[in-house]
Amino acid sequence: MRTQRRLRVVTTRAAHGRLIAHSDAGAPLAFVRSGDGLVGVGEAVRITVSGATRLADAAAAWDELVAAADVTDEVDAHGSGLVAFGTFAFADDSAASSVLIVPRIVHGRRGDDAWTTRIAVDDEPLPEVLPQRAIDDVRVTLSPGAIGPERYLAIVAEAVAGIRAGELEKVVLARDLVGTLPAGADQRSALLGLRRRYPDAITYAVDGLLGASPEMLVAARDGRCFTRVLAGTAARGATPELDGEAAEALAVHPKDVGEHRLAAESALESLRPISHDLATSGPYPLRLPNLWHLATDITGTLDGTVLDALAALHPTAAVAGTPRATALERLAALEGIDRGRYAGPVGWLDADGGGEWAIALRGAQVAADGSIRAFAGAGIVAESVPEDELAETAIKLRPIVDAFGDPLPPRPVLE
Ligand SMILES: C=C(O[C@@H]1C=C(C(=O)O)C=C[C@H]1O)C(=O)O
Numbered sequence: 001m002r003t004q005r006r007l008r009v010v011t012t013r014a015a016h017g018r019l020i021a022h023s024d025a026g027a028p029l030a031f032v033r034s035g036d037g038l039v040g041v042g043e044a045v046r047i048t049v050s051g052a053t054r055l056a057d058a059a060a061a062w063d064e065l066v067a068a069a070d071v072t073d074e075v076d077a078h079g080s081g082l083v084a085f086g087t088f089a090f091a092d093d094s095a096a097s098s099v100l101i102v103p104r105i106v107h108g109r110r111g112d113d114a115w116t117t118r119i120a121v122d123d124e125p126l127p128e129v130l131p132q133r134a135i136d137d138v139r140v141t142l143s144p145g146a147i148g149p150e151r152y153l154a155i156v157a158e159a160v161a162g163i164r165a166g167e168l169e170k171v172v173l174a175r176d177l178v179g180t181l182p183a184g185a186d187q188r189s190a191l192l193g194l195r196r197r198y199p200d201a202i203t204y205a206v207d208g209l210l211g212a213s214p215e216m217l218v219a220a221r222d223g224r225c226f227t228r229v230l231a232g233t234a235a236r237g238a239t240p241e242l243d244g245e246a247a248e249a250l251a252v253h254p255k256d257v258g259e260h261r262l263a264a265e266s267a268l269e270s271l272r273p274i275s276h277d278l279a280t281s282g283p284y285p286l287r288l289p290n291l292w293h294l295a296t297d298i299t300g301t302l303d304g305t306v307l308d309a310l311a312a313l314h315p316t317a318a319v320a321g322t323p324r325a326t327a328l329e330r331l332a333a334l335e336g337i338d339r340g341r342y343a344g345p346v347g348w349l350d351a352d353g354g355g356e357w358a359i360a361l362r363g364a365q366v367a368a369d370g371s372i373r374a375f376a377g378a379g380i381v382a383e384s385v386p387e388d389e390l391a392e393t394a395i396k397l398r399p400i401v402d403a404f405g406d407p408l409p410p411r412p413v414l415e
């Protein structure tokens with residue numbers, strides 16, 4: 001989709017309260033982690049793409065918009081100036097649209113810098129910054145969707161049989177929960193629920209897709225990139241001692257270590273053609289409020305934009321499997337449903353090819369009619385036990401189940 005619009009973009013220093021309270025109740029835009037990040041209000045431009053070329057098409061439309069923009073930025077921080085929020089569908093043949101959204105107003109904070117960016121289209125005046133609005137407490141119960149627990153056990157068993165027969169090494173299988181948000185409900189309620197419980201995760205919201213992802217697919221700035229690969233999961237222990245043992249056991253558990261190695265190697269392989277000086281640290285056990293993951297961090301010099309990096313990395317072996325093409329075929333056949341934007345890239349990009357993109361995990365899509373669909377998956381390998389994988393998806397669904405079920409606990413409930 002082409003756009004001829006000319007944007008006028010002005011960033012000035014500002015002081016903010018809670019970032020999320022600035023966003024729109026019915027259509028929040030957010031990418032926030034540990035108090036830093038971006039929140040968008042309103043919509044100046046929407047770029048809609050789909051199909052196998054969705055990332056390349058979005059990049060071309062974005063380049064045109066950037067070329068015609070007039071930007072005044074007195075802050076010059078990562079995320080000041082012209083930015084767009086975005087979400088991309090998981091599969092090439094998904095019916096879900098992929099979008100880039102340029103808000104009318106962006107509130108940003110990074111360390112000691114805080115700013116507001118105002119964006120006007122063509123000859124419009126710059127938008128006015130409105131005061132924050134209190135967040136309503138909205139409660140929704142989620143229940144099994146197209147893939148209930150029984151069906152999940154069956155497809156995991158089928159996947160294990162295929163892997164043992166040598167068809168592929170690993171496939172990530174997901175299941176879903178559904179619910180309905182009342183008309184006009186405040187979506188920021190769930191966002192705040194996620195932020196309070198998972199402050200170190202990335203709380204994201206773009207076009208009804210919202211969640212708290214622990215996995216940074218790629219962050220790019222000034223020609224450098226960072227990727228965090230997560231694969232291999234264990235429940236937290238009930239006492240500090242048991243918890244420490246759970247982390248130690250995960251770090252040496254052959255199934256998880258093997259599953260992780262496939263994911264880390266495939267991320268490196270994807271990055272090699274578009275980057276150099278790649279360095280890794282890990283795998284190490286990463287602690288989240290609800291579980292442990294094995295993590296590998298990758299840094300490098302990026303020869304391209306953040307969208308180029310997304311095109312190279314997505315879908316990673318952490319959310320699809322290995323080999324990639326076989327895993328994509330198998331997961332589509334076994335799940336039998338459209339994942340929509342679940343496990344796709346969600347984030348923001350700037351005018352210089354930088355930005356931050358998470359994998360859309362631990363979240364849900366809220367559709368225009370209020371229907372909610374949440375997904376969580378687990379990496380299946382030859383040693384996988386269906387009941388364990390079902391339990392793992394239940395833990396991974398907890399952030400979004402709790403955020404909708406009991407959105408505003410008075411203080412972080414864990415940690
Ligand atoms: C697929 C999900 O998570 C991914 C799969 C993991 C695993 O199988 O151990 C771990 C982290 C994520 O990369 C999900 O949360 O839905």
